[in-house]
Amino acid sequence: MVGASLAGLSAARALRRQGYDGRLVVIGDERHRPYDRPPLSKEFLAGDIGEAELALEADDEDLRADWLLGARATALDRTRPSVRLADGREVRADGVVIATGAAARTLPGTEGLAGVHVLRTLDDARRLRAELASGGRLVVIGGGFIGAEVASTASALGHEVTVVEAAPTPLSGPLGETMGGVVSALHADHGVRLLCGVGVRGVDGTGRSSTGGVRGRAGAVLLDDGREIPADVVLAGVGARPCVGWLEGSGVALDNGVKCGADGRTSVPGVVAVGDCANWHDPLAGAHRRVEHWTGARERPDLAVATLLSGGAAHPRPPRPPYFWSDQYGVRIQFAGHASGADSVTIEEGAPDDRNVLAVYRRAGHPVAVLGMNQPRMFTRWRKQLTPTAA
């Protein structure tokens, strides 16, 4: 297992559950045992929960695995097969599960500038949480889910928050224009300023810390249209890229992550890929899709491990349509399916103005996606009826 987070842990569990009894090595470059990322922008950032509550392993769980933590994989040798580590060690294996996830994209030109953050890891979250503790103005670059959640958490902590989004409507990719607009209207409801359709030119690095003038600290976010938004803290929520650089030249086909089949197999026998780094083939769409959601990282490893153990002969059930959730401003947002394939969106329950709504996306009359805002009961009902669809 390369990558010791949700997908790697889920693969380790699946191996044991499916009867694999041999040696299991989990390699992860973070020093931490597997922890849960979704709370990093929500309850953990808010200070409502501590680090112990982030643990993804149950207290009495024992997978009989060797954990090599703080160890970065640098190469995969398909001939032996083996995984090489940054410290020179080599781990021989009969099968390899690639679960190296994704890393936050950074804003070019802001490297080394104090006060500019990304949020992907526990260490990122510790830094951001410490800095938000001293108050001030937060500018979030990117109106996607992580940006919106940090804006929501920070505004509840009393910060003055501005969100800058390059697209005309935030979240239009995952939710479509209409519902992206409904969900992102939550910002204004809670006094958070949302600037759309404007790019970011850079971050002014002449800010001051509370202890006096400090060079190399964020002072303002500079927009394409010439505006400057004063900032004490900046969060770049500009997406993530798959961590697959270590596989260059290994023979494992790469294309927006690890290119794999509908069962998780890669171009190299005995090697499967799962989680945020994996670009799975979707037979219905006839295309590959890289899905960066928690539930995919938890469920797909069952399939990939069955593929690995059976040498590709297993034909497990196809997984359910992708599902994710997001918590913003006390509103529970849930989404399942693929919005991009829809030709209509209708409100089935509630009303957008009440921020309590159930919207169903249809294609040729069949439900292909569903969005709920504070509608958990109806959401599950519709989720069960989704037609898998080409999108």
Next chain:
Amino acid sequence: MIPACRLADLPRGEAFRLDSDPPVSVFHTDAGEVFAIDDTCTHQDASLADGWLEDCWVECPLHASKFDLRTGAVDAPPAKRPVRTHEVVIEDGMIYVQLSTAAPNLPACVAARLAGAGG
């Protein structure tokens, strides 16, 4: 024993939530068995009656931890503690629930709210 609902009114694959304190849910599985467990997930404030019922398991509608309806056991985090199970009695087509005397495993946020409501 608390009366829940008539068996005929609870189709297979469906759940019924009792507004007890804390709430309890009754599940009618596809195989025709009836179980009762605490309705609130042990991770956060989610109603398991809204969850995804499959065989003898209900999957939390929010973050997908699964609970065994027979024992209350949880398969994997984020939920870490089991839910409480209750005895079910069916008499003359009516489903009754005998509430467990064990302490519930409510998530911290819900436990605090209930404690507050109780004074």
